[in-house]
Amino acid sequence: MPSATVNKPRPSELLSRLTSAEPEVKVRALREVKNQIIGNRTKKLSFLKLGAVPAVAGILADSIDDVTDNNNCNNDSNNAINILVQSAAALGSFACGFDAGVQAVLDAGAFPNLLRLLANPNEKVVDAVARALRMIYQSKLAPKYDFLQQKNMEFLISLLNSEKENVSGLGASIITRSCETNLEQKALFDAGILRKLNSLLEGGSLSQRDASLESLATIFRNNPEVISKFAGPEIGRPLSSIIDLAKDRYPRTRLLACMCLIVIRNASPHFLQDIGIKTKLIHILLELLDDPGQVGDEAPFAFSSLIAQKEDLQKLALEANAIDKLHHHIKKGSLHPRRYEGILLALADMCSKLESCRSKFLSLQVLNLLADALTDYNAGVRAAACICLKSVTRSIKNLSAGYFMNETIVIPLVQLFLDPSTSVQVAALGATSNIVVDFTTRKSIFVQCGGMKQLVQLAKSMESSVRSNALWALKNFVFQADNRLKEGVFSELTASLLSSLIRDPEPSVQEQALALVRNLVDGCINLIEFVFAEDGLILGAIGRQLQCASTAEIGIQGMYALCNVASGNEFHKEAVMQLLFTQMGDKNQSFVIKFLQSNDSRLCTATVWTIVNLTCPSSPGAPGRLEKLRNAGIVSQIKNMVNDPCVDVKLRVRTVLGQSMAFGDN
Amino acid sequence: MASSKKLISREEWEKRLNNVKIRKEDMNKLVMNFLVTEGNVEAAKKFRMESGTHPDIGLATITDRMAVKKAAQCGNVKDAIEKINDLNPEILDTNPQLFFQLQQQRLIELIRNGKVEAALEFAQEELAPRAEENQSFLEELERTISLVAFEDTSNCPVGELLDISQRLKTASEVNAAVLTSQSNEKDPKLPSLLKMLIWAQNKLDKKAAYPCINDLSNARLEDPTF
Numbered sequence: 100m101p102s103a104t105v106n107k108p109r110p111s112e113l114l115s116r117l118t119s120a121e122p123e124v125k126v127r128a129l130r131e132v133k134n135q136i137i138g139n140r141t142k143k144l145s146f147l148k149l150g151a152v153p154a155v156a157g158i159l160a161d162s163i164d165d166v167t168d169n170n171n172c173n174n175d176s177n178n179a180i181n182i183l184v185q186s187a188a189a190l191g192s193f194a195c196g197f198d199a200g201v202q203a204v205l206d207a208g209a210f211p212n213l214l215r216l217l218a219n220p221n222e223k224v225v226d227a228v229a230r231a232l233r234m235i236y237q238s239k240l241a242p243k244y245d246f247l248q249q250k251n252m253e254f255l256i257s258l259l260n261s262e263k264e265n266v267s268g269l270g271a272s273i274i275t276r277s278c279e280t281n282l283e284q285k286a287l288f289d290a291g292i293l294r295k296l297n298s299l300l301e302g303g304s305l306s307q308r309d310a311s312l313e314s315l316a317t318i319f320r321n322n323p324e325v326i327s328k329f330a331g332p333e334i335g336r337p338l339s340s341i342i343d344l345a346k347d348r349y350p351r352t353r354l355l356a357c358m359c360l361i362v363i364r365n366a367s368p369h370f371l372q373d374i375g376i377k378t379k380l381i382h383i384l385l386e387l388l389d390d391p392g393q394v395g396d397e398a399p400f401a402f403s404s405l406i407a408q409k410e411d412l413q414k415l416a417l418e419a420n421a422i423d424k425l426h427h428h429i430k431k432g433s434l435h436p437r438r439y440e441g442i443l444l445a446l447a448d449m450c451s452k453l454e455s456c457r458s459k460f461l462s463l464q465v466l467n468l469l470a471d472a473l474t475d476y477n478a479g480v481r482a483a484a485c486i487c488l489k490s491v492t493r494s495i496k497n498l499s500a501g502y503f504m505n506e507t508i509v510i511p512l513v514q515l516f517l518d519p520s521t522s523v524q525v526a527a528l529g530a531t532s533n534i535v536v537d538f539t540t541r542k543s544i545f546v547q548c549g550g551m552k553q554l555v556q557l558a559k560s561m562e563s564s565v566r567s568n569a570l571w572a573l574k575n576f577v578f579q580a581d582n583r584l585k586e587g588v589f590s591e592l593t594a595s596l597l598s599s600l601i602r603d604p605e606p607s608v609q610e611q612a613l614a615l616v617r618n619l620v621d622g623c624i625n626l627i628e629f630v631f632a633e634d635g636l637i638l639g640a641i642g643r644q645l646q647c648a649s650t651a652e653i654g655i656q657g658m659y660a661l662c663n664v665a666s667g668n669e670f671h672k673e674a675v676m677q678l679l680f681t682q683m684g685d686k687n688q689s690f691v692i693k694f695l696q697s698n699d700s701r702l703c704t705a706t707v708w709t710i711v712n713l714t715c716p717s718s719p720g721a722p723g724r725l726e727k728l729r730n731a732g733i734v735s736q737i738k739n740m741v742n743d744p745c746v747d748v749k750l751r752v753r754t755v756l757g758q759s760m761a762f763g764d765n
Numbered sequence: 766m767a768s769s770k771k772l773i774s775r776e777e778w779e780k781r782l783n784n785v786k787i788r789k790e791d792m793n794k795l796v797m798n799f800l801v802t803e804g805n806v807e808a809a810k811k812f813r814m815e816s817g818t819h820p821d822i823g824l825a826t827i828t829d830r831m832a833v834k835k836a837a838q839c840g841n842v843k844d845a846i847e848k849i850n851d852l853n854p855e856i857l858d859t860n861p862q863l864f865f866q867l868q869q870q871r872l873i874e875l876i877r878n879g880k881v882e883a884a885l886e887f888a889q890e891e892l893a894p895r896a897e898e899n900q901s902f903l904e905e906l907e908r909t910i911s912l913v914a915f916e917d918t919s920n921c922p923v924g925e926l927l928d929i930s931q932r933l934k935t936a937s938e939v940n941a942a943v944l945t946s947q948s949n950e951k952d953p954k955l956p957s958l959l960k961m962l963i964w965a966q967n968k969l970d971k972k973a974a975y976p977c978i979n980d981l982s983n984a985r986l987e988d989p990t991f
Contacts, residue, residue: 130847137850138857138864141894188854195858230855264948304948392862433900 110135110142110149117154122178125158129185137192147203152193156207159186163212166221184227187213191231194238201238210235210242217258217266229265236272244277252290259295264306267299271310275317284322293318293329301340305349312344312355316362323367330363330370338363338370345383350394354387354401361405374415380405381416385424388442399425399441407448413456422449422459429468436477443472443483450490457494466507473511478520485515485526492533499538506544509534513550521562528557528568535576542580546587551576555591563605570600570611577618585619585626594632598640606649613641613656620663627667630660635674638664642678645690651699658694658705665712669720672713676724680731695736700745707737707751716761725759734759773975775988793818795955802953804831804940822949830943837936842871845939856946863942865895865902869909870935873926876912884913 108116108131116128132151136143146152165179190209193200204210213235216228235241245251258270274292278284287293296318299311319326330338341363344356357380364371371377384405387398402421406412425442428434434442450457472484492503503509512534515527531554535545545551554576557569573592577585589597600612616637620626630638641657648654665675679691694706710733714725728734740752797818800809806827809820829852836845846867849856857864868891875884888910896903908923915921925931941951959981966977976986 133854134847134850137846137854138861139891139894140898188850192854192858195855234855305945306948 110146110151114146114149114151114154117151117158122175122182126178126181126185129155129158129182129189133185133189133192136189140197143193143197143200147193147199152190152200152203152209153207155186155189155193156204156209156212158182159190159209159216160212162186163215166219166224180221180224183216183219183221183224187216187224187227187231191227191234194231194234196234196237198238198240201235201240204235205240205242217269222263226263226265229263229269233265233269233272236269236276239276241276244273246278246283246286252286256290256292256295259292259299264304267303268306268310271296271299271307271314274314275310278314278317281322281324284318284320284325287318288325288328293325297329297340300344305352308344309352309355312341312352312359315341316355316359319359319362319366321366323369326363326367326370342376345379350387350390353383354394354398357383357387358401358404361401365404377412377415378419381412381419381421385416385419385421388424388428396435396438396441399438399445403441403445403448406445408451410452413449413451413453416449417453417456417459422446422456422463425449426460426463426465426468429472436475436480439472439475440477440479440483443480443487447483447487447490450487451493454494454496457491457497460491461494461497461502466503466505470507470511473508473515478518478523481515481518482520482523482526485512485523485530488512488530489526489533492530498533498536501537501541503534504537504541504544506548509544509548509550513545513548513553516550516553516557521565524557524560524562525564525568528554528565528572532568532572532575535572536578538579540581542576542584545576546584551588552591555588555596558592558596558600563603563608566600566603567605567607567611570608570615574611574615574618577615579618579622582623582626589619589629594629594636598636601637601640601644606653609644610650610652610656613644613653613660616641617656617660617663620660624667624671627664627671630664631674638674638678642681648690651697651702654690654694654697654702655699655705658702658709662705662709662712665709669718672718672720672724675709675713676727680727689731689733691731691733692736695733695740700743700748703740703743704745704747704751707740707748707755710737711751711754711758714755714758716758721758722762725762729759770971771973772989773973775976775986778976778986790818795958797821799953799955801827802944802950804834806831822947826947830940830947833943834936834940837867837870837939838932840870840874840877840932842867842874842935845936849939849943852943853946856942860942861895861899863938865892865899865905866935866938868892868895869905870932872909873912873931876909877927881913885910 113128113132113135116124117132119125119128132146132155136146162179162182166176166183190204190213194204213228213232217225217232219225219228244255246255255270255273258273259267261267261270274287278287293315296311296315299307300315303311319329341356341359344352345360347353347356360371360376360380381402384398384402387401388395390398402416406416425446429439429442446460450460469484469488472480472487475481475484488503488508492498497503512527512531515523518524518527531550535542535550551573554569554573557565558573560566560569573588577588597612597616601609601616603609603612616630619629630641641660645654645657645661648657661675661678665672679689691706691710694702697703710728714721714728725734734755737752737755740748741756743749743752793812793816797809797812797816797820800812801820801822801824804827806824809824809827812818813820829848833845833848833852836842836848846857857867872884872888872892875887888906892902892906896906909926911923912918912921912926915924918924918927944951962978962981969975970977974989976989978984979987
């Protein structure tokens, strides 16, 4: 007769039974706690809050010496075994997929006891304990394992050698979680661990194979030396067993095998480079997208790791209809957020370099889809949508057609400037930076949506990455924009904010601020007045920053800003001259000479351009300026560069020298 | 009426069949695999004695698994859950779909027994939190709860939930999950072979007329017709 009673004791009642002196009551209570929490995150949380974990850990600690041999079959020893098994199982369940639980188990001091119990004579106890430890090691919070200590390595080997699946699986989990450095990878190789993992790969059970694949990938990551030793002739043909597993019947095995092969490919240019394996990997991963579970959620991330930054693979994937397939999955809707994020990032990677991919994607009418993703409740999805947008907006063809500067996209994007998550803000700024390079005259839409004002606000953010990305977007926004737009930006920014950003503690912010000034003053002589506002705040800031430029990029942008100012009238040119010659301090050498002698040809070019503008023959003050430059040794420095290997430098140097000869110099 | 299909007579067909050599051991393995996957321990033991075929799963693990399956088949879901957790606590902890299905079955059993108040309380305490995390769970929960609203459950749109077949479906999912966790294949090979037979016959039908098997239960060859 079916029984479906729901009578069960309240949690607090259960916990008090845990403290009972009677072993049988204790066992029943432990088992009941375990059964209530398994599969039930809500219950795990409520038991956690009631202090269940320290209570159970305490019972484990108290009973640890109660089972000393496997021969007693009486009631007492049965109870002792059950207490250990049930408390370990309960702790394992608290730790399963639940970081707060893992933390609680570690805080309660259960970890060393669980390790000790691995040596217990009773099989069921060892099984339960190994499982619990495996759950802990699946979490980022697991204690770091020191492979470099001899006895630790021996212990690990003994785990891997065990016939029990849970114990060898624990060994593999420890490697997957804790192995990080090349040194540790080599130590594991030297201890023969790879051979052991390889044998599990070929002769082990399903879970042993999967665990092995994960561990191997961890040991191979970014370590071409270990890979070539493993794939070398001594150990047979181990790579082929991994390749075979990529065609295994179980989807999870296929995914893990693919991930392992991708790690090998990415670390070592010698292996798995033929087109056959590339095509195979692409097809297997695209097919795994169809899996409805966790495997399908993770597949797009593996796909990204395969194709990212690699044009040849992106091309192959395009031919394999990757974009259609990825798009098809997003269109289905109600995706798990992890999967949604993964697919968007995969599309971003596909469209990152190739115009053919971007065209394909945009031909699918995806603006509304992206707009939806920009407003998703999950931060990872929002950020991924921005990153995807950043990739597709690299399409100059579509940018110049004004395809992206419309309210469907711009309004949700601007809203993300206020997103609580910094990574979403930065990603939104990245996408914005491309969109505002709109070559049509539709930039005003961005102003109407409040985007420009928001960018200025973000330029004051406490996060340096937000500041620099906001400035980047503003820089692109004012690129070849009309005067009215530029004046709007400048009055919103103000001279004092801009000059303080030029002197920001972060080099990346300094660079973007200088580049922004460069774009602001470019084009029209009236705009040059910006740098003179409020007693020349900005010009002064540029000068001071160029004196102590910490990167070439800062020098380049600063010089181009000065170059643009120097393209103005006499007053402007004289102001630049003054800047170049003051603040020499005790060095007695203008930063100009330092820049001209730089190894970075871009910096040389920018500096020579400035000199070109300062000495252009049509302005009356040119001869005087030329004289000053000559006296400072700048002209002779430039003469030395007349055969510079960089064409840009060479041409501009010859322009200067040509101009100087117009004044009767030789 | 000209036919482009080739005609194969019964004589010729039977000759071809006889030329195919299949080892007795392989046939026995198929049978054993079927008995073991379906969980028929007694039959498997007897078969082992009679044929000397070794099962590829330990018979002891089958007993455990069968206890779980039986509890689910009888509607003793709480018991089934406890047994699975004793066998392997990871299964339900890492398989939200299966766990929800079991809890849903518990709810169905409560409703079946007319324990409406207990059912609603159970739904609220155990199932609602799961449904919050997952849209498809929410839909299933709503479907199940709507059973309560119908007086005549045999005619209502969700009546199939009360059917025995629902229990059997749950029981077989549980069986499959346990098998997979023990690294064993969850489907017996024999039904797949039969499916392949039917598929092959369908393919051949387009090209030839031959003695085919229409009734799988007796495997009798029927004469070819045009």
